[in-house]
Amino acid sequence: MELTVKLQVFEGPLDLLLHLLDKNKVNIYDIPIVEITNQYMEYIREMKRQDLNVMSEFLVMAATLIDIKSKMLLPAKETEEEEAEDPRAELVEQLLEYKMYKCISYELKDRQMDAEKVMFKEPTIPDEVAAYEEPVDLEELMADVTLKKLNDIFKSIMRKQEDKIDPVRSKFGKIEKEEVSLSDKMVYLEQYAMTHPHFSFRSLLEAQCGKMEIIVTFLAVLELMKMGKITIYQDKIFDDIRIESKVAA
Known part of the structure; x- marks a missing residue:
């Protein structure tokens, strides 16, 4: 089976694996490791040596796939106490996590594109509106005010003023500078x-x-x-x- 792809289509080895899984329409929890590994290696052979750093990432994943493939081909050793561990489990976990972040990145990109279509205008208030003051109805304001309430308010204010006075410093007289030549x-x-x-x-x-x-x-x-x-x-x-x-x- 031939596979013709370009390196710039994929952001990394996990991205390529997800593409192969989608293309083959296989369950991510039951990866046909032999077929996927063969397709992945075919892609590696067709890659051009443009960026050795990027190439190294794909080669590391290739080695991981080959290791999993070899473990899958070997007969499984099962014990009575526990079942044999699936060698694909760690890879599946990495793919699921990568897929989640990829979906989130698409969602953020969509929001960014929507935000670029929104225009904002700085608030402008006319002078007559900014200078407007709501009229005060004195009769309504003083409707429930009595002499007793006014007296209580006055005493409360005077009491606060007395509390601000320092009982010690308030007894000091004015200190005048002595002018002696x-x-x-x-x-x-x-x-x-x-x-x-x-x-x-x-x-x-x-x-x-x-x-x-x-x-x-x-x-x-x-x-x-x-x-x-x-x-x-x-x-x-x-x-x-x-x-x-x-x-x-």
């Missing part, structure tokens, strides 16, 4: 030193109003020391630091 503080200390030849460093700092002013005063003392307008001394460790003025009155 180093140059102004230096002028103040220089004038103070003119009338106070000797004074206490501790008393000077205690007379300041805030932390920032204390810091600036300390810096001013350092600057005046650098300029030689004042000197500092301490009799003993941990004693009060004394400041001596070098500024002429």
Whole structure:
């Protein structure tokens, strides 16, 4: 029996086997392995060596068919406990799975072709329709509203506002930035030193109003020391630091 086919008709060895089964109109669960193998080998002989990778797949299947054919020709060894396993079983399972996926691919291809015939239009809404607002009937909206309901709603809103207030942070006052100028503080200390030849460093700092002013005063003392307008001394460790003025009155 002659068989003239082309390689590009089939997507692989399983596809060729399904074609041969359909052509011979045989049951996939009862494959006449001898006849199908002969037809498959005839197809292999007529193939042209175009793609060795594709050719190798067909040759592997040919070897599988020959192996199954040889097992079918040998007498089956049956035991009392179990029947002999059909050597075609694995091949049948592969063919059924391939056939299922092939049918699914045809279904998807049909859906793709149907989808290509469908045209979609971007939604366009006229300006007057987009700007339309449904009128509100105030009388109907306020029909079941009473003073008690309004009062309950008001209390509920106020209660939510109170819940948002931090009980700790809400008691903090506004913190204002202290504006203390180093140059102004230096002028103040220089004038103070003119009338106070000797004074206490501790008393000077205690007379300041805030932390920032204390810091600036300390810096001013350092600057005046650098300029030689004042000197500092301490009799003993941990004693009060004394400041001596070098500024002429």
